[in-house]
Every structure is written in C-alpha cells, then in structure tokens.
Amino acid sequence: MKFCDRLFEAAKPIWDQYHEHPFVTGIGDGTLDIEKFRFYMIQDYMYLLDYAKVAALGVIKADDEKVMGHFAQITQGILNEEISVHKSYMKRLGIKEEDVKETKASSVNLAYTHYMLAVSHGGTIAELVAAILPCAWSYWEIGKKLDENPDARHHEFYGPWVTCYSSDEFAQAAIWLIDYMNELAEGKSEKELARLEEIFLYTSRFEYLFWDMSFNKEMWSFEETRRIEV
C-alpha cells in the first residue's frame, strides 16, 4: 500500500462530506446562490495568492532541480492560469480589484492559509507537500465527480468552474503531488508518517470548512466584526 492510499483512507470520512456539501452539489446542478459564489470567489482569490507563496516555498525547500521546477510551475500556474478563471468570474460578477483589496480574509480562510504557511516555513518539504496535497487532490476528486453529470460543464454560469477543475491539467498537477508524496514517504519512520498524516487531515478539514464558510458567507462568527462586508 502506498502512503497516499493510507492518507486517502484516513481522510475519507472528511472527503466524503465534500461531495455532499450543498455548495459543491449546487455548483454541479447549477442551483448555488450566486451571492454565495461571489463570497467564495473573493475569499478564494486571496487564498490562491497565499497558496502560490506556499508553492514558492517548495522551490526553496526542495533540493532536486526537477522538483524545484515543478513547484515554480505550480506558482506560475496559479498566478497566470487558475487565477484567470477567477478573474473572468469576477468580471461577470462585477467584482473589482479594489473590492478584493478591501475585503478581509474570513476566520477560516486566514486560519487555513496561515496553517499552510506555518507548516511550509517551519517544516520539511514532505510536511509542505502533506499540507498542500488535499487542496489539489480533493478539487480534482470534486471536479471528476461533478463532471459525471453531463450537464455540469455546460451550465451557463458554473460550467467553466467544472471544466477548469476536471481538466487534464489539474489532474496532472494532483497526480504529480501524489507521486511525489509517495516518494518522500519512502523510508520514513512511523512517527514521521503519522505527522504527515496529521497535517494532511488538518488541511482536509480546512477544505471542508472553506466550503461551509462560503455557503454561510461567514466572516468572523462573533458580533463585533460581523459587519465586515464583502
């Protein structure tokens, strides 16, 4: 059994819930309230900028030239391709650059990105990969599942999102990270593997919370700052 099979089994109870979440099913059948998607887009745009920084830390932490190049490609892909899907949605939704700059990160978004950044700054390359793997891998799983509905990619509004995340390019990015995680796990002690699994499960949980926060348009769930607008 490869290490990623173990990770997949351990995370299954969390990942199964992504597929049932109303935000995800709503993208698939086109019923998701556009205002919820608007909230998600702005928070996700901020998330991606931090993810691009984490991938750039991969360039720093890796010592193999090919691996360094791959991480550089992830950063480049996010900044120049994935973000272009976000930009086109933002245009359709009338979201301006200033709107994004003026918006604060939600509690879940901040906790998630700062957890990834902390693990990546302080940890090994294996810990960095464990932290970012649920992001790439679970979106691929979600994209594939949504694409099983032949109408999903043709939906007038959510179609481009489904097409983007079920694309071969995203599949390849996820597969590369899975293979690299398996390679990094080889020869590690059970203590080290358990630490990698712990990180993987934490960011898997954050992925669920990100869907849920978007569905509820939740910024900070206490009275004082509830008035922060998006």
Ligand SMILES: Cc1ncc(C[n+]2csc(CCO)c2C)c(N)n1
């Ligand atoms: C909260 C959140 N989680 C995951 C993704 C998806 N994603 C982000 S970067 C990347 C490419 C990795 O190679 C992928 C698939 C997202 N957009 N937002």
